[in-house]
Amino acid sequence: MYINIVAGGPTAFIPPLGNFNIPGSLWIGVDRGTAVLLDNGIKPDAAFGDFDSVTKKELAEFETSIPDLKKYKPEKDETDMELALSWAIRQNPESIAIFGATGGRIDHFLANIHLLEKYATEGKSCEISLIDCSNYVSVKKPGAYHVEKESGKKYISFLPGSLDVSGLTLRGFKYPLENKYVPRGSTLCVSNELIDETGTFSFSEGILIVIRSND
CATH class of the missing domain: 3.40.50.10240 (Thiamin pyrophosphokinase, catalytic domain)
Incomplete structure:
Protein backbone atom coordinates (compact mmCIF):
# COMPACT_ATOMS: atom_id res chain seq x y z
CA MET A 1 0.00 0.00 0.00
CA TYR A 2 1.15 3.51 -0.85
CA ILE A 3 -0.06 6.65 0.93
CA ASN A 4 0.06 10.10 -0.63
CA ILE A 5 -0.42 13.12 1.62
CA VAL A 6 -1.22 16.54 0.19
CA ALA A 7 -0.77 19.65 2.30
CA GLY A 8 -1.78 23.21 1.56
CA GLY A 9 1.51 24.66 0.32
CA PRO A 10 1.70 26.74 -2.87
CA THR A 11 0.22 24.76 -5.75
CA ALA A 12 2.99 26.00 -8.07
CA PHE A 13 5.34 23.63 -6.22
CA ILE A 14 3.07 20.58 -6.52
CA PRO A 15 3.79 18.22 -9.46
CA PRO A 16 0.91 16.65 -11.43
CA LEU A 17 -0.70 14.42 -8.82
CA GLY A 18 -2.16 12.09 -11.40
CA ASN A 19 1.37 10.82 -12.05
CA PHE A 20 1.37 9.35 -8.55
CA ASN A 21 -2.17 7.95 -8.55
CA ILE A 22 -1.21 4.30 -8.92
CA PRO A 23 -3.76 1.56 -8.14
CA GLY A 24 -4.06 0.89 -4.44
CA SER A 25 -2.85 4.31 -3.35
CA LEU A 26 -4.54 6.13 -0.47
CA TRP A 27 -4.86 9.90 -0.71
CA ILE A 28 -4.89 12.03 2.43
CA GLY A 29 -5.70 15.73 2.55
CA VAL A 30 -4.16 18.02 5.14
CA ASP A 31 -6.20 21.18 5.72
CA ARG A 32 -6.22 23.16 2.43
CA GLY A 33 -4.50 20.24 0.71
CA THR A 34 -7.91 18.56 0.77
CA ALA A 35 -9.23 21.18 -1.65
CA VAL A 36 -6.14 20.72 -3.82
CA LEU A 37 -6.94 17.03 -4.15
CA LEU A 38 -10.55 17.66 -5.09
CA ASP A 39 -9.47 20.30 -7.61
CA ASN A 40 -7.28 17.61 -9.20
CA GLY A 41 -10.18 15.19 -9.46
CA ILE A 42 -8.93 12.98 -6.63
CA LYS A 43 -11.31 12.12 -3.79
CA PRO A 44 -9.40 11.91 -0.49
CA ASP A 45 -9.74 8.72 1.52
CA ALA A 46 -9.26 10.79 4.67
CA ALA A 47 -8.58 14.40 5.65
CA PHE A 48 -6.96 15.96 8.71
CA GLY A 49 -6.82 19.47 10.05
CA ASP A 50 -8.41 22.38 11.83
CA PHE A 51 -9.42 23.62 8.36
CA ASP A 52 -8.86 27.25 9.27
CA SER A 53 -7.48 27.91 5.77
CA VAL A 54 -10.60 26.86 3.86
CA THR A 55 -13.96 28.54 3.40
CA LYS A 56 -17.14 27.42 5.14
CA LYS A 57 -18.45 26.27 1.76
CA GLU A 58 -15.35 24.15 1.14
CA LEU A 59 -15.53 22.63 4.62
CA ALA A 60 -19.18 21.73 4.08
CA GLU A 61 -18.20 19.99 0.84
CA PHE A 62 -15.47 18.06 2.69
CA GLU A 63 -17.93 16.94 5.35
CA THR A 64 -20.37 15.54 2.79
CA SER A 65 -17.88 13.96 0.36
CA ILE A 66 -15.02 12.59 2.50
CA PRO A 67 -15.82 9.46 4.52
CA ASP A 68 -13.08 9.94 7.11
CA LEU A 69 -12.79 13.62 8.04
CA LYS A 70 -10.83 14.33 11.21
CA LYS A 71 -11.40 17.89 12.37
CA TYR A 72 -9.36 19.34 15.24
CA LYS A 73 -9.32 22.55 17.20
CA PRO A 74 -6.68 25.08 16.09
CA GLU A 75 -5.23 25.04 19.62
CA LYS A 76 -3.32 21.74 19.70
CA ASP A 77 0.20 20.45 20.30
CA GLU A 78 0.64 18.76 16.89
CA THR A 79 0.56 20.31 13.45
CA ASP A 80 -2.06 19.07 11.01
CA MET A 81 0.72 17.34 9.07
CA GLU A 82 1.98 15.51 12.14
CA LEU A 83 -1.52 14.19 12.86
CA ALA A 84 -1.90 12.98 9.29
CA LEU A 85 1.58 11.46 9.11
CA SER A 86 1.20 9.65 12.43
CA TRP A 87 -2.04 8.11 11.18
CA ALA A 88 -0.45 7.16 7.85
CA ILE A 89 2.47 5.38 9.54
CA ARG A 90 0.06 3.32 11.66
CA GLN A 91 -1.40 1.90 8.44
CA ASN A 92 1.98 0.19 7.77
CA PRO A 93 2.33 1.36 4.16
CA GLU A 94 5.25 0.55 1.91
CA SER A 95 5.91 4.24 1.37
CA ILE A 96 4.51 7.69 2.12
CA ALA A 97 4.85 10.61 -0.31
CA ILE A 98 4.10 14.13 0.88
CA PHE A 99 3.16 16.96 -1.50
CA GLY A 100 2.41 20.62 -0.84
CA ALA A 101 4.85 20.66 2.07
CA THR A 102 7.59 22.84 0.54
CA GLY A 103 7.62 26.44 -0.63
CA GLY A 104 5.67 29.20 1.03
CA ARG A 105 6.13 29.26 4.78
CA ILE A 106 9.63 28.24 5.83
CA ASP A 107 8.51 27.30 9.35
CA HIS A 108 6.13 24.70 7.94
CA PHE A 109 8.82 23.34 5.61
CA LEU A 110 11.38 22.99 8.42
CA ALA A 111 8.78 21.41 10.70
CA ASN A 112 8.07 18.83 8.01
CA ILE A 113 11.79 18.03 7.66
CA HIS A 114 11.91 17.56 11.44
CA LEU A 115 8.99 15.13 11.22
CA LEU A 116 10.90 13.02 8.70
CA GLU A 117 13.90 13.02 11.04
CA LYS A 118 11.71 12.06 13.98
CA TYR A 119 10.31 8.98 12.30
CA ALA A 120 13.71 7.98 10.90
CA THR A 121 15.24 8.03 14.40
CA GLU A 122 12.29 6.05 15.74
CA GLY A 123 13.17 3.31 13.27
CA LYS A 124 10.04 3.43 11.09
CA SER A 125 10.60 1.10 8.17
CA CYS A 126 8.55 2.77 5.43
CA GLU A 127 10.08 5.29 3.05
CA ILE A 128 8.80 8.84 3.71
CA SER A 129 9.57 11.59 1.22
CA LEU A 130 8.73 15.22 0.48
CA ILE A 131 8.16 15.77 -3.24
CA ASP A 132 7.76 18.96 -5.23
CA CYS A 133 8.37 19.98 -8.84
CA SER A 134 12.12 20.36 -8.32
CA ASN A 135 13.05 18.23 -5.31
CA TYR A 136 12.75 14.82 -3.72
CA VAL A 137 13.69 14.85 -0.02
CA SER A 138 14.10 11.86 2.26
CA VAL A 139 15.78 11.20 5.60
Missing part, protein backbone atom coordinates in the same frame (compact mmCIF):
# COMPACT_ATOMS: atom_id res chain seq x y z
CA LYS A 140 17.91 8.12 6.14
CA LYS A 141 19.09 6.27 9.21
CA PRO A 142 22.47 4.42 9.17
CA GLY A 143 22.80 1.76 6.50
CA ALA A 144 23.70 1.19 2.85
CA TYR A 145 21.56 2.49 0.00
CA HIS A 146 21.41 2.10 -3.78
CA VAL A 147 20.61 5.08 -6.01
CA GLU A 148 19.95 5.31 -9.76
CA LYS A 149 20.59 8.18 -12.14
CA GLU A 150 17.50 10.24 -13.02
CA SER A 151 17.58 12.69 -15.92
CA GLY A 152 15.23 15.07 -14.15
CA LYS A 153 17.08 15.03 -10.84
CA LYS A 154 20.73 15.63 -11.72
CA TYR A 155 21.95 16.84 -8.34
CA ILE A 156 22.13 14.82 -5.14
CA SER A 157 22.99 16.44 -1.82
CA PHE A 158 23.74 14.72 1.47
CA LEU A 159 23.26 16.88 4.58
CA PRO A 160 23.63 15.83 8.21
CA GLY A 161 20.35 16.14 10.06
CA SER A 162 19.99 16.51 13.81
CA LEU A 163 23.02 14.26 14.37
CA ASP A 164 26.55 14.30 12.96
CA VAL A 165 27.18 11.67 10.30
CA SER A 166 30.04 9.17 10.60
CA GLY A 167 31.45 6.80 8.00
CA LEU A 168 29.84 8.42 4.96
CA THR A 169 30.92 6.61 1.80
CA LEU A 170 29.83 7.66 -1.70
CA ARG A 171 30.58 5.46 -4.71
CA GLY A 172 29.68 6.08 -8.33
CA PHE A 173 29.59 9.85 -7.71
CA LYS A 174 31.53 12.74 -9.25
CA TYR A 175 32.83 13.56 -5.78
CA PRO A 176 33.34 10.23 -3.98
CA LEU A 177 33.91 9.86 -0.26
CA GLU A 178 35.33 7.07 1.84
CA ASN A 179 34.41 6.67 5.51
CA LYS A 180 34.09 10.44 6.03
CA TYR A 181 32.94 12.19 9.20
CA VAL A 182 30.50 14.99 8.31
CA PRO A 183 29.38 17.23 11.20
CA ARG A 184 26.13 19.13 11.42
CA GLY A 185 26.27 22.37 9.46
CA SER A 186 28.72 21.01 6.89
CA THR A 187 28.11 21.82 3.21
CA LEU A 188 30.69 19.30 1.99
CA CYS A 189 28.15 17.12 0.19
CA VAL A 190 25.97 19.71 -1.54
CA SER A 191 25.33 19.33 -5.30
CA ASN A 192 27.02 16.01 -5.99
CA GLU A 193 26.25 14.06 -9.18
CA LEU A 194 26.20 10.44 -10.25
CA ILE A 195 28.79 9.62 -12.92
CA ASP A 196 27.59 6.03 -13.28
CA GLU A 197 24.07 4.84 -13.98
CA THR A 198 23.91 3.60 -10.40
CA GLY A 199 25.72 4.46 -7.20
CA THR A 200 25.69 3.69 -3.51
CA PHE A 201 25.91 5.66 -0.31
CA SER A 202 26.34 4.36 3.20
CA PHE A 203 27.07 5.62 6.69
CA SER A 204 27.44 4.12 10.14
CA GLU A 205 26.10 6.75 12.54
CA GLY A 206 23.84 9.80 12.47
CA ILE A 207 20.92 11.04 10.40
CA LEU A 208 21.29 11.95 6.73
CA ILE A 209 18.99 14.21 4.71
CA VAL A 210 19.14 13.21 1.04
CA ILE A 211 17.90 15.72 -1.55
CA ARG A 212 17.61 15.01 -5.26
CA SER A 213 17.11 18.22 -7.26
CA ASN A 214 16.97 19.77 -10.69
CA ASP A 215 17.83 23.34 -11.60
Whole structure:
Protein backbone atom coordinates (compact mmCIF):
# COMPACT_ATOMS: atom_id res chain seq x y z
CA MET A 1 0.00 0.00 0.00
CA TYR A 2 1.15 3.51 -0.85
CA ILE A 3 -0.06 6.65 0.93
CA ASN A 4 0.06 10.10 -0.63
CA ILE A 5 -0.42 13.12 1.62
CA VAL A 6 -1.22 16.54 0.19
CA ALA A 7 -0.77 19.65 2.30
CA GLY A 8 -1.78 23.21 1.56
CA GLY A 9 1.51 24.66 0.32
CA PRO A 10 1.70 26.74 -2.87
CA THR A 11 0.22 24.76 -5.75
CA ALA A 12 2.99 26.00 -8.07
CA PHE A 13 5.34 23.63 -6.22
CA ILE A 14 3.07 20.58 -6.52
CA PRO A 15 3.79 18.22 -9.46
CA PRO A 16 0.91 16.65 -11.43
CA LEU A 17 -0.70 14.42 -8.82
CA GLY A 18 -2.16 12.09 -11.40
CA ASN A 19 1.37 10.82 -12.05
CA PHE A 20 1.37 9.35 -8.55
CA ASN A 21 -2.17 7.95 -8.55
CA ILE A 22 -1.21 4.30 -8.92
CA PRO A 23 -3.76 1.56 -8.14
CA GLY A 24 -4.06 0.89 -4.44
CA SER A 25 -2.85 4.31 -3.35
CA LEU A 26 -4.54 6.13 -0.47
CA TRP A 27 -4.86 9.90 -0.71
CA ILE A 28 -4.89 12.03 2.43
CA GLY A 29 -5.70 15.73 2.55
CA VAL A 30 -4.16 18.02 5.14
CA ASP A 31 -6.20 21.18 5.72
CA ARG A 32 -6.22 23.16 2.43
CA GLY A 33 -4.50 20.24 0.71
CA THR A 34 -7.91 18.56 0.77
CA ALA A 35 -9.23 21.18 -1.65
CA VAL A 36 -6.14 20.72 -3.82
CA LEU A 37 -6.94 17.03 -4.15
CA LEU A 38 -10.55 17.66 -5.09
CA ASP A 39 -9.47 20.30 -7.61
CA ASN A 40 -7.28 17.61 -9.20
CA GLY A 41 -10.18 15.19 -9.46
CA ILE A 42 -8.93 12.98 -6.63
CA LYS A 43 -11.31 12.12 -3.79
CA PRO A 44 -9.40 11.91 -0.49
CA ASP A 45 -9.74 8.72 1.52
CA ALA A 46 -9.26 10.79 4.67
CA ALA A 47 -8.58 14.40 5.65
CA PHE A 48 -6.96 15.96 8.71
CA GLY A 49 -6.82 19.47 10.05
CA ASP A 50 -8.41 22.38 11.83
CA PHE A 51 -9.42 23.62 8.36
CA ASP A 52 -8.86 27.25 9.27
CA SER A 53 -7.48 27.91 5.77
CA VAL A 54 -10.60 26.86 3.86
CA THR A 55 -13.96 28.54 3.40
CA LYS A 56 -17.14 27.42 5.14
CA LYS A 57 -18.45 26.27 1.76
CA GLU A 58 -15.35 24.15 1.14
CA LEU A 59 -15.53 22.63 4.62
CA ALA A 60 -19.18 21.73 4.08
CA GLU A 61 -18.20 19.99 0.84
CA PHE A 62 -15.47 18.06 2.69
CA GLU A 63 -17.93 16.94 5.35
CA THR A 64 -20.37 15.54 2.79
CA SER A 65 -17.88 13.96 0.36
CA ILE A 66 -15.02 12.59 2.50
CA PRO A 67 -15.82 9.46 4.52
CA ASP A 68 -13.08 9.94 7.11
CA LEU A 69 -12.79 13.62 8.04
CA LYS A 70 -10.83 14.33 11.21
CA LYS A 71 -11.40 17.89 12.37
CA TYR A 72 -9.36 19.34 15.24
CA LYS A 73 -9.32 22.55 17.20
CA PRO A 74 -6.68 25.08 16.09
CA GLU A 75 -5.23 25.04 19.62
CA LYS A 76 -3.32 21.74 19.70
CA ASP A 77 0.20 20.45 20.30
CA GLU A 78 0.64 18.76 16.89
CA THR A 79 0.56 20.31 13.45
CA ASP A 80 -2.06 19.07 11.01
CA MET A 81 0.72 17.34 9.07
CA GLU A 82 1.98 15.51 12.14
CA LEU A 83 -1.52 14.19 12.86
CA ALA A 84 -1.90 12.98 9.29
CA LEU A 85 1.58 11.46 9.11
CA SER A 86 1.20 9.65 12.43
CA TRP A 87 -2.04 8.11 11.18
CA ALA A 88 -0.45 7.16 7.85
CA ILE A 89 2.47 5.38 9.54
CA ARG A 90 0.06 3.32 11.66
CA GLN A 91 -1.40 1.90 8.44
CA ASN A 92 1.98 0.19 7.77
CA PRO A 93 2.33 1.36 4.16
CA GLU A 94 5.25 0.55 1.91
CA SER A 95 5.91 4.24 1.37
CA ILE A 96 4.51 7.69 2.12
CA ALA A 97 4.85 10.61 -0.31
CA ILE A 98 4.10 14.13 0.88
CA PHE A 99 3.16 16.96 -1.50
CA GLY A 100 2.41 20.62 -0.84
CA ALA A 101 4.85 20.66 2.07
CA THR A 102 7.59 22.84 0.54
CA GLY A 103 7.62 26.44 -0.63
CA GLY A 104 5.67 29.20 1.03
CA ARG A 105 6.13 29.26 4.78
CA ILE A 106 9.63 28.24 5.83
CA ASP A 107 8.51 27.30 9.35
CA HIS A 108 6.13 24.70 7.94
CA PHE A 109 8.82 23.34 5.61
CA LEU A 110 11.38 22.99 8.42
CA ALA A 111 8.78 21.41 10.70
CA ASN A 112 8.07 18.83 8.01
CA ILE A 113 11.79 18.03 7.66
CA HIS A 114 11.91 17.56 11.44
CA LEU A 115 8.99 15.13 11.22
CA LEU A 116 10.90 13.02 8.70
CA GLU A 117 13.90 13.02 11.04
CA LYS A 118 11.71 12.06 13.98
CA TYR A 119 10.31 8.98 12.30
CA ALA A 120 13.71 7.98 10.90
CA THR A 121 15.24 8.03 14.40
CA GLU A 122 12.29 6.05 15.74
CA GLY A 123 13.17 3.31 13.27
CA LYS A 124 10.04 3.43 11.09
CA SER A 125 10.60 1.10 8.17
CA CYS A 126 8.55 2.77 5.43
CA GLU A 127 10.08 5.29 3.05
CA ILE A 128 8.80 8.84 3.71
CA SER A 129 9.57 11.59 1.22
CA LEU A 130 8.73 15.22 0.48
CA ILE A 131 8.16 15.77 -3.24
CA ASP A 132 7.76 18.96 -5.23
CA CYS A 133 8.37 19.98 -8.84
CA SER A 134 12.12 20.36 -8.32
CA ASN A 135 13.05 18.23 -5.31
CA TYR A 136 12.75 14.82 -3.72
CA VAL A 137 13.69 14.85 -0.02
CA SER A 138 14.10 11.86 2.26
CA VAL A 139 15.78 11.20 5.60
CA LYS A 140 17.91 8.12 6.14
CA LYS A 141 19.09 6.27 9.21
CA PRO A 142 22.47 4.42 9.17
CA GLY A 143 22.80 1.76 6.50
CA ALA A 144 23.70 1.19 2.85
CA TYR A 145 21.56 2.49 0.00
CA HIS A 146 21.41 2.10 -3.78
CA VAL A 147 20.61 5.08 -6.01
CA GLU A 148 19.95 5.31 -9.76
CA LYS A 149 20.59 8.18 -12.14
CA GLU A 150 17.50 10.24 -13.02
CA SER A 151 17.58 12.69 -15.92
CA GLY A 152 15.23 15.07 -14.15
CA LYS A 153 17.08 15.03 -10.84
CA LYS A 154 20.73 15.63 -11.72
CA TYR A 155 21.95 16.84 -8.34
CA ILE A 156 22.13 14.82 -5.14
CA SER A 157 22.99 16.44 -1.82
CA PHE A 158 23.74 14.72 1.47
CA LEU A 159 23.26 16.88 4.58
CA PRO A 160 23.63 15.83 8.21
CA GLY A 161 20.35 16.14 10.06
CA SER A 162 19.99 16.51 13.81
CA LEU A 163 23.02 14.26 14.37
CA ASP A 164 26.55 14.30 12.96
CA VAL A 165 27.18 11.67 10.30
CA SER A 166 30.04 9.17 10.60
CA GLY A 167 31.45 6.80 8.00
CA LEU A 168 29.84 8.42 4.96
CA THR A 169 30.92 6.61 1.80
CA LEU A 170 29.83 7.66 -1.70
CA ARG A 171 30.58 5.46 -4.71
CA GLY A 172 29.68 6.08 -8.33
CA PHE A 173 29.59 9.85 -7.71
CA LYS A 174 31.53 12.74 -9.25
CA TYR A 175 32.83 13.56 -5.78
CA PRO A 176 33.34 10.23 -3.98
CA LEU A 177 33.91 9.86 -0.26
CA GLU A 178 35.33 7.07 1.84
CA ASN A 179 34.41 6.67 5.51
CA LYS A 180 34.09 10.44 6.03
CA TYR A 181 32.94 12.19 9.20
CA VAL A 182 30.50 14.99 8.31
CA PRO A 183 29.38 17.23 11.20
CA ARG A 184 26.13 19.13 11.42
CA GLY A 185 26.27 22.37 9.46
CA SER A 186 28.72 21.01 6.89
CA THR A 187 28.11 21.82 3.21
CA LEU A 188 30.69 19.30 1.99
CA CYS A 189 28.15 17.12 0.19
CA VAL A 190 25.97 19.71 -1.54
CA SER A 191 25.33 19.33 -5.30
CA ASN A 192 27.02 16.01 -5.99
CA GLU A 193 26.25 14.06 -9.18
CA LEU A 194 26.20 10.44 -10.25
CA ILE A 195 28.79 9.62 -12.92
CA ASP A 196 27.59 6.03 -13.28
CA GLU A 197 24.07 4.84 -13.98
CA THR A 198 23.91 3.60 -10.40
CA GLY A 199 25.72 4.46 -7.20
CA THR A 200 25.69 3.69 -3.51
CA PHE A 201 25.91 5.66 -0.31
CA SER A 202 26.34 4.36 3.20
CA PHE A 203 27.07 5.62 6.69
CA SER A 204 27.44 4.12 10.14
CA GLU A 205 26.10 6.75 12.54
CA GLY A 206 23.84 9.80 12.47
CA ILE A 207 20.92 11.04 10.40
CA LEU A 208 21.29 11.95 6.73
CA ILE A 209 18.99 14.21 4.71
CA VAL A 210 19.14 13.21 1.04
CA ILE A 211 17.90 15.72 -1.55
CA ARG A 212 17.61 15.01 -5.26
CA SER A 213 17.11 18.22 -7.26
CA ASN A 214 16.97 19.77 -10.69
CA ASP A 215 17.83 23.34 -11.60
